[in-house]
Amino acid sequence: MGLHADFVARRDRFEVAVTLDVADGETLALLGPNGAGKSTVVDALTGTLELAEGTIELDGERIDLLPPEQRPVGICFQDDLLFPRLSTLENVAFPLRARRTEKSTARARAAELLERLAPDVDSSAMPGSLSGGERQRVALARALAAEPRLLLLDEPFSNVDVSARPGLRALVREVALGFGGATVLIAHDPLDALTLAHYVTLLEEGRQTQTGTPEQIRAAPRSSYAADLVGVNLFTGVLEPLEDGAATLRTADGQITVAPEATVAHGSQAIASLKPIDVSLHMTEPEGSARNVLRGTIAEVAVDGDRARVRVDTRPPLTAEVTAGSVARMGLRAGDEVWASFKAVEVSLQIEGNDDEAPPAGTLGR
């Protein structure tokens, strides 16, 4: 059971057609650039926009004919949209009270959720006095309050300060993994989609261009958008600071050198991403300033127009994007030995804190 949606929705003259299947306990990331139709999909799922065609089923029951307030959907909005004249506690209790739960029961449940998701927030505070990260935690608690069967997370990190993101990300992951129903995460940051979701579907100009596991999409992106945004190299591991301010990121299958913006604690968990276009390939050991030079065998060369993606079995494995011209000039073929290099500063890092909880390897490796 879970979500099965297959519909067309129109807003003004813009049309979005999608098929979404999300099993209970799983997270689907809907990833696309601005204007791709992501918010149209959200509004169709919540019911604030009527479908033009098709159906939405949740646990085998059609919900697309129900008004928004009768759908068992919980939503965490992009701009949090906490109600400004209600206290934090009343905001979280809102979905329960709207469904006629008794006041004291609703407040008790809201207090419990806030204690779990936003322990540092004063429940009597008005939303205006909270930071972006705190507001989004409260919004997450509000989304879960009425025990929905479908959880929509609409770009939950977009208005949150960079420093508050790692904690919020960890919380969203915990919430999504612990949530019993189907979760749909709307994202335009590929890293969020790739690290938090079991499946990713790409939305471009109102159409789904590719759906699959993060691994499948990264390995074989079907459009140039997918290649640009999703085809990033991802590494998870443990950081070990070096004396010159850089750090070594030890992954399960190798190590790379990265350049954290601030000093990092020894043993911090981190997720790192590297764009394929920042990886250079060489036939001989390169001399230069790049701190990462790895040797490996080419696993695959995929030419797409005037560009080519080259997968190299280095440790860790890398994908490089080069021009089709250089593939021809260098004579790159699967099985060739090459050197791959990239600068430490090209690697963008998400430090996940220093707790003992390992990042769920399954989320990335799937």
Next chain:
Amino acid sequence: MGSSRSPDAVRSRTPLPLWLLAGVGAVFIALPLVGLLIRAPWTELGAALSGVGAASAFRLSIVVSLVATVLSMLLGVPLAWILARAPIPGRSVVRAIVVLPVVLPPVVGGIGLLAALGRGGVMGRWLYEGLGIQLTFTIWGAIAATTFVSMPLVVLATESGLRSIDQRYERAAAALGASPRYAIRRVVLPMLGPQLAAGAVLAWARALGEFGATITFAGNLEGRTQTLPLAVYEARLTDPGGAIFLSLILVVLSVGVLVAMRDRITQAR
């Protein structure tokens, strides 16, 4: 910038002509008030007030203005809501008609009310002959005339408030399980608080000073339709001293309204 500068620094940057014109403006407004205070025959206070029926006019003014304010809110807020949110045809025409009493001379409004609701009027005839209800020359006539001029102010304040509220809050409330009614009660009305307060106070202030529509439609009957402004008008020739005292009562009431408005708005923030 203003907060970082001292008032002296700001004053020195204000051009002199501005000071002069502002001064003339302030004096022009203040002068009639000073005139009332100076010309009032304070020694005859008691006799003057009882002679012009001040007590009944005062009571009537309070009752009429408050009831008209309540009616204006009761009908004006939903009207503003429909104008701001509902998909209605000819919205701008409807809005223009609803707001018309703000620009219309109140006497014209009174004539219109007579034509519609007077004993021989389009609807008034039916009210009188069918139900025995007569509005003219009754307190209800004064209330109807006052509501006619006050309600548009509530509509204007509420509608502009509604337009400034991001409609995504209403959609969010719906997506989180709120019926439209519940969303209005728990989310939108609280956000609208300051504008509702401003609308109510403006309507009350307007109701308190209402003259033209009331005297035309409801008449000028002491104890029934003669509110303070009407009493002032009647006393101005026969008892100038009494007229001045009645005017001062209105001044005090109006100042009270303005102070109340300040408090309401600062409390709401």
